[in-house]
Amino acid sequence: KAGVTQTPRYLIKTRGQQVTLSCSPISGHRSVSWYQQTPGQGLQFLFEYFSETQRNKGNFPGRFSGRQFSNSRSEMNVSTLELGDSALYLCASSLALRERDEQYFGPGTRLTVT
Amino acid sequence: AQKVTQAQTEISVVEKEDVTLDCVYETRDTTYYLFWYKQPPSGELVFLIRRNSFDEQNEISGRYSWNFQKSTSSFNFTITASQVVDSAVYFCALSEKGQGAQKLVFGQGTRLTINP
Numbered sequence: 623k624a625g626v627t628q629t630p631r632y633l634i635k636t637r638g639q640q641v642t643l644s645c646s647p648i649s650g651h652r653s654v655s656w657y658q659q660t661p662g663q664g665l666q667f668l669f670e671y672f673s674e675t676q677r678n679k680g681n682f683p684g685r686f687s688g689r690q691f692s693n694s695r696s697e698m699n700v701s702t703l704e705l706g707d708s709a710l711y712l713c714a715s716s717l718a719l720r721e722r723d724e725q726y727f728g729p730g731t732r733l734t735v736t
Numbered sequence: 737a738q739k740v741t742q743a744q745t746e747i748s749v750v751e752k753e754d755v756t757l758d759c760v761y762e763t764r765d766t767t768y769y770l771f772w773y774k775q776p777p778s779g780e781l782v783f784l785i786r787r788n789s790f791d792e793q794n795e796i797s798g799r800y801s802w803n804f805q806k807s808t809s810s811f812n813f814t815i816t817a818s819q820v821v822d823s824a825v826y827f828c829a830l831s832e833k834g835q836g837a838q839k840l841v842f843g844q845g846t847r848l849t850i851n852p
Contacts, residue, residue: 653838665827665842678839710779714840721837722769722788727781
């Protein structure tokens with residue numbers, strides 16, 4: 623079974639631009655979560671989508687948004703990029719049939735904002 | 737509010753030594769889930785174990801073992817006879833019941849280096 627895939631793997635953007643990251647979950651998984659990892663703040667939860675609906679949201683500004691498609695693939699968008707948005711963005715998928723179902727992570731997209 | 741503390745920022749040991757990674761958590765919920773993940777240099781987080789708050793049984797998987805103690809809000813991870821391939825950053829995480837419990841709160845991670 624294929625794992626979680628994320629595209630692109632690396633991205634360089636300029637301050638003020640916007641960016642869209644993509645995540646394809648493990649087949650059959652209905653929940654997709656996004657996390658931001660930085661050296662200073664560590665791993666922080668952005669949001670979770672389940673059956674095309676945002677079910678959970680972290681404490682990030684409205685510049686960070688996402689969506690999920692009917693095939694469970696998800697995208698996250700960051701508008702008006704700031705230098706502090708440079709980070710590794712990790713996507714995770716889960717069956718989410720039970721609350722305790724674990725999340726499986728993709729390799730991440732490393733975003734650099736210059 | 738939920739919080740996970742991994743007080744050990746970095747640990748360095750010689751191969752074959754045993755090493756314990758500490759994890760202390762805070763939550764007001766009575767039902768919650770604890771996890772350990774490994775992040776090798778490639779960056780992908782690898783799931784290691786999940787524990788439910790109502791199951792305090794310790795678990796052993798090969799060289800890995802986990803000690804869950806609700807009385808001290810700790811969920812420690814021990815690697816026995818460490819190997820160089822165990823070198824990675826290890827994260828402890830917590831999720832609370834409700835809303836699918838898919839929102840993970842992570843500790844800051846412990847960078848483990850196993851020297852040959």
